Every structure is written in structure tokens, then in C-alpha cells.
Amino acid sequence: MQATVETPEPTPAQRFGALVHEAAGRAGYDLTPGAGGRLALARDTGMSASAVSRMLRGETLPRPAQFQRIAQAVRVELPDLLVRGGVISPDSANDLSQGVRSPITPEGALDSWGIRHPVIRKFLLAAIAQAIDLQQESERGTHTQR
Structure with missing residues (x-):
């Protein structure tokens, strides 16, 4: 065997x-x-x-x-x-x-929240863009404390 x-x-x-x-x-x-x-x-x-x-x-x-x-x-x-x-x-x-859904865009978020006023949208989109830039800098280790 x-x-x-x-x-x-x-x-x-x-x-x-x-x-x-x-x-x-x-x-x-x-x-x-x-x-x-x-x-x-x-x-x-x-x-x-x-x-x-x-x-x-x-x-x-x-x-x-x-x-x-x-x-x-x-x-x-x-x-x-x-x-x-x-x-x-x-x-x-x-x-x-x-x-699975596509990642939400800043514009899509504002739409889903019902924010339609152009000045408010422009302000929030600029703030989101700045936050994304700061996050990316932080992840790269290039952001310095002010």
C-alpha cells in the first residue's frame, strides 16, 4: 500500500x-x-x-x-x-x-446637500480644493506647521 x-x-x-x-x-x-x-x-x-x-x-x-x-x-x-x-x-x-459607487466629487456633494447658490458653491469648492491640497502635502511630508 x-x-x-x-x-x-x-x-x-x-x-x-x-x-x-x-x-x-x-x-x-x-x-x-x-x-x-x-x-x-x-x-x-x-x-x-x-x-x-x-x-x-x-x-x-x-x-x-x-x-x-x-x-x-x-x-x-x-x-x-x-x-x-x-x-x-x-x-x-x-x-x-x-x-460600489464612483467616488463622490465635491460638486456632487454640494448637489446632494442641495447647495445651489453660486457664491456659496464657489466658496465651498475652493475650501475643499485647499483641504485636498493640504492633505496631499501632509501625506508627502512637505507641509510645514505655520
Whole structure:
């Protein structure tokens, strides 16, 4: 009687890495060593080259905020990428697609709040733009205290 050796089920990171590797190749990224495809994928996804390499080797999953850019870069719909990659279940993908909305714009917020007066709109839009600039400066570490 021979003992059977069971192959362990791949981890979500391994499944995701294999899927992205395959899709990236189809999308035109040459992932062979030294070809530059990993660096191009890193650039196009906003990830570091080392993070892309770890992801493609199935060692780690990317941060949730990176999934959308990865999907765009490798030309796979986000829900399909997450389900086939083993990150979420098909039921979760259905919930996700029903609940996903485009990000609200400042103008959309003012519309939803019923603010129609042009002077008030102009004032609030300028304040929102300034707040966004300050936030971005803060995240870059370039804002100094006054």
C-alpha cells in the first residue's frame, strides 16, 4: 500500500500571484528576469518593485488599496481578479459590485446637500480644493506647521 502525498491547497497569496503573473503576461508585461516587465508593472500599479516581486512569487497579497490599480494594469475586471485570485468569494464579489459607487466629487456633494447658490458653491469648492491640497502635502511630508 502506497501512501498518497496530498498537495496542499495554494494560499490566497499564491493563487493571486499566479493569476496576476498570467494576466500581466497577456497584458504585455515581459516578466522574465531582466526584461523590465516587473518594473513597468510596479510603475503602473504604484507599488514598489520588491512588493511586485513578492506578490508575483505568491509570498504576499498587495494592500487592499492597490487591487484596483493592479486590475487596471493587467486588464482584468476587479471582481474577477479578487475571486479568481482567492481573495474574496463569488458571493462577496456580487455584494461588492452592487455596493460600489464612483467616488463622490465635491460638486456632487454640494448637489446632494442641495447647495445651489453660486457664491456659496464657489466658496465651498475652493475650501475643499485647499483641504485636498493640504492633505496631499501632509501625506508627502512637505507641509510645514505655520
